[in-house]
Amino acid sequence: TDNIILSEGLARSEPGGFVLTPEFGRNYDEFLDFQIRKDDAWVVTFPKCGTTWTQEMVWMLINDCDAELAKQTPLTVRAPFLEVSRVESMESSPPEMFEFMPPVSSIDQMTSPRVIKSHLPFFLLPPKLLDTCKVVYVARNPKDVIVSFYHHHKLMKMQGCDGNLENFADYFMKDQVIFCPYFPHILDAWTKRSHPNMLFIFYEDMKKDLRGEVEKVAKFLGKPLTEEKMIKLLEHLKFDNISKNESVNFEIGKKIGFMSQDGAFIRKGKTGDWKNHFSPELNRRIDAWVEANLAETDLRFEMEL
Numbered sequence: 251t252d253n254i255i256l257s258e259g260l261a262r263s264e265p266g267g268f269v270l271t272p273e274f275g276r277n278y279d280e281f282l283d284f285q286i287r288k289d290d291a292w293v294v295t296f297p298k299c300g301t302t303w304t305q306e307m308v309w310m311l312i313n314d315c316d317a318e319l320a321k322q323t324p325l326t327v328r329a330p331f332l333e334v335s336r337v338e339s340m341e342s343s344p345p346e347m348f349e350f351m352p353p354v355s356s357i358d359q360m361t362s363p364r365v366i367k368s369h370l371p372f373f374l375l376p377p378k379l380l381d382t383c384k385v386v387y388v389a390r391n392p393k394d395v396i397v398s399f400y401h402h403h404k405l406m407k408m409q410g411c412d413g414n415l416e417n418f419a420d421y422f423m424k425d426q427v428i429f430c431p432y433f434p435h436i437l438d439a440w441t442k443r444s445h446p447n448m449l450f451i452f453y454e455d456m457k458k459d460l461r462g463e464v465e466k467v468a469k470f471l472g473k474p475l476t477e478e479k480m481i482k483l484l485e486h487l488k489f490d491n492i493s494k495n496e497s498v499n500f501e502i503g504k505k506i507g508f509m510s511q512d513g514a515f516i517r518k519g520k521t522g523d524w525k526n527h528f529s530p531e532l533n534r535r536i537d538a539w540v541e542a543n544l545a546e547t548d549l550r551f552e553m554e555l
């Protein structure tokens with residue numbers, strides 16, 4: 251637990267520490283004791299790497315691609331977000347919030363097979379996770395993650411973000427944003443990529459060849475698809491359809507009031523959007539930061555397609 255930094259208001263961190271909420275720190279033992287099941291499928295990511303897209307894919311693969319059933323219940327209930335479900339402050343949240351983000355007791359009571367989402371790095375997840383069940387880990391290039399996470403901070407009122415993108419990128423590179431640091435999160439997963447219960451995929455590959463990635467995930471989960479279901483699933487997962495799909499697109503957050511009316515959670519869905527946002531000077535600083543962090547590894551990202 252030495253590596254957990256409890257943030258108050260604006261997130262803060264120290265070298266090697268992960269920035270998480272005070273509620274998380276108070277409930278940490280519960281996370282470690284969380285009862286994993288052999289037939290769980292976990293989607294683990296750093297935020298903004300394509301979590302929602304992959305959760306919907308995994309849920310559909312496990313549930314016979316039943317789009318009608320999927321539409322009846324929000325994805326946040328069908329594939330709950332582990333660490334948010336434990337946050338005490340949820341107890342003071344409006345009742346509609348529970349219909350959208352259920353408390354952890356309901357994860358324990360879910361019928362198998364469950365799909366569970368987490369943004370925690372592996373070393374903060376239950377230690378037996380990979381030896382017990384399957385985990386799909388999704389990574390995305392850091393430049394698009396910064397842009398996407400900045401817009402996410404603007405959208406979520408509780409983040410109280412009033413800086414501009416450049417300020418945000420600086421906080422991000424100094425590991426002072428929730429769930430940071432980015433590189434240790436992804437590099438820790440990268441070292442585990444050959445584990446038989448682990449599938450490491452990239453957002454950029456999903457953008458280039460969604461069918462290829464769906465085939466990989468389906469094979470990994472032992473859920474092969476007929477051609478007819480594959481075609482339906484690919485249509486279901488298209489950006490335009492995901493962004494219109496109310497069970498997935500978080501628009502409910504605007505009704506409940508924790509999301510600003512401007513912007514959208516399923517925002518743009520592009521690789522290389524950073525080019526519309528970074529000045530040449532900021533881009534140089536980010537390149538240097540990326541290079542320094544990847545120097546000792548064979549992990550490489552596609553920054554544009």
Ligand code: A3P
Nearest residue numbers: 298299300301302303398488489516517518519
């Ligand atoms: P942008 O903000 O760059 O648009 P997460 O689910 O991890 O929070 O990731 C959200 C990012 O995934 C957002 O990126 C969102 O638009 C993108 N995304 C969601 N569904 C997508 C889809 N079907 N195709 C492409 N990108 C998608």
